[in-house]
């Protein structure tokens with residue numbers, strides 16, 4: 001496999017520019033839980049000043065001890081010392097230091113508790129926002145692979161990157177601690193601070209560089225990572241197990257997985273090794289600077305400029321400061337690096353659908369009066385230079401049952417997608433009762449069109465929920481669900497299930513029962529009957545049904561669609577012939593129209609296809 005060619009690396013400006021998303025992140029965190037956000041910030045604030053206090057009390061203790069050793073001993077045991085009052089101050093200091101240490105531990109634990117709760121709330125909240133936003137997007141925005149990559153990165157951002165939040169909060173706390181320690185150091189030896197910053201600068205630049213490299217690697221690996229997830233899914237899920245076994249595809253999948261994974265591993269390893277090597281070198285530089293400063297402090301203590309207490313305070317502060325500044329600088333670059341991932345999340349939130357309701361929408365006519373007219377409609381799918389349908393002209397009169405026939409790829413499903421406004425025509429227009437489809441309220445339009453596609457979803461929920469999904473606000477309305485099930489003949493299947501309507505379907509979850517293809521289809525058709533649809537569309541509704549079921553289902557469909565407009569797509573002429581009118585599609589155009597008898601008599605395309613199928617039964 002060839003190594004990927006990365007576009008030029010993102011500039012520092014771009015990386016720092018990504019930090020502009022931090023306010024949006026904080027807004028999201030705040031919305032996830034105001035109380036926990038305030039709690040976390042307050043705890044961090046309290047924790048930030050403790051280190052300098054502990055160090056300073058330590059210095060006072062040492063100075064006091066050194067002072068005491070220079071005075072004459074009161075003699076005797078501990079009780080004499082206590083009575084003389086010479087231990088009062090140091091004793092008080094020890095108790096104070098103990099109290100501070102206990103408080104620091106307490107606040108530390110409380111803070112990680114609050115942070116972990118906040119992270120989970122944030123992750124859940126952002127996931128919900130992600131799903132809500134995804135629901136507003138056009139179908140086309142899901143289908144393009146670029147969008148799927150972006151969605152994938154946004155998803156990972158939501159679930160995998162809550163550490164960013166803890167990191168930012170930790171950084172804020174560390175900044176305050178640094179300020180408090182620096183204030184102490186400043187009073188004694190300001191040059192120490194300059195020394196530390198100089199020593200850490202190379203490490204900072206190195207980190208920024210490697211973070212950007214890591215991000216690029218991840219960014220350009222998104223398609224491969226989705227491939228890996230997909231292969232993992234193929235190789236280890238119930239839906240695919242049957243075919244994978246029969247065709248013995250496992251070793252093929254493992255091989256493919258390995259070749260992708262090994263390639264990614266090699267890239268990651270190369271980066272990790274370089275990062276570790278440079279990191280070690282920079283850390284060594286920083287250590288040299290630290291010991292240089294330490295030597296200077298020791299020298300000035302020996303000369304009597306600093307007390308022993310000062311020595312411990314300074315070396316302690318200096319050590320902490322070095323660690324903190326190192327953490328801060330690296331943390332900053334990591335945050336800038338992670339903010340690049342935030343870019344994925346927020347740029348996904350910025351994607352706007354193009355199929356929307358107009359500002360002043362019409363509501364769906366109830367009942368439909370004249371019907372639907374396609375006027376010279378053409379659609380080219382995004383990223384495709386072929387017309388899926390073109391110069392499509394047809395009329396669907398209100399109240400009639402129309403069947404669409406045509407060979408694979410003729411454009412039948414495309415016509416339905418256009419009608420449900422899953423796509424808007426590239427050219428021409430679709431009129432509903434004389435008005436352009438785009439003038440109607442989108443949600444209202446979709447509410448009044450009941451469609452079951454040939455690749456309908458088999459929800460691994462209960463049977464009742466599978467049907468209720470057709471009208472989600474009625475999902476608890478058992479009598480409505482039962483009625484829909486009776487209409488589609490799904491009731492007989494459900495009666496046989498051990499837990500009836502509460503029976504989980506599919507094999508994915510515990511106690512699930514799988515159904516046959518035809519049984520699933522009846523459940524899906526019931527879903528369409530849940531709606532008060534003015535237009536009912538069934539795409540290959542009877543493909544998986546046996547002959548008797550097909551006949552019964554269709555008879556019911558006819559009865560139930562009385563007064564409604566219905567479209568039926570089928571390759572089975574036994575179904576098609578029962579429609580009022582049949583439209584024959586070829587290469588995205590209507591080439592013939594009429595009743596079964598008329599079309600057979602005219603001896604055209606339909607007659608030919610019908611004859612082909614009929615001869616198969618003779």
Ligand SMILES: Nc1ncnc2c1ncn2[C@@H]1O[C@H](COP(=O)(O)OP(=O)(O)OP(=O)(O)O)[C@@H](O)[C@H]1O
Nearest residue numbers: 143381384388406407408409410411412413414415
């Ligand atoms: N999402 C898509 N992106 C690009 N091209 C598509 C897409 N969906 C369908 N097409 C193309 O549009 C044409 C019409 O497809 P459509 O699904 O409408 O055919 P159909 O008549 O329903 O076929 P079938 O009988 O196989 O279901 C085909 O050439 C197909 O390759």
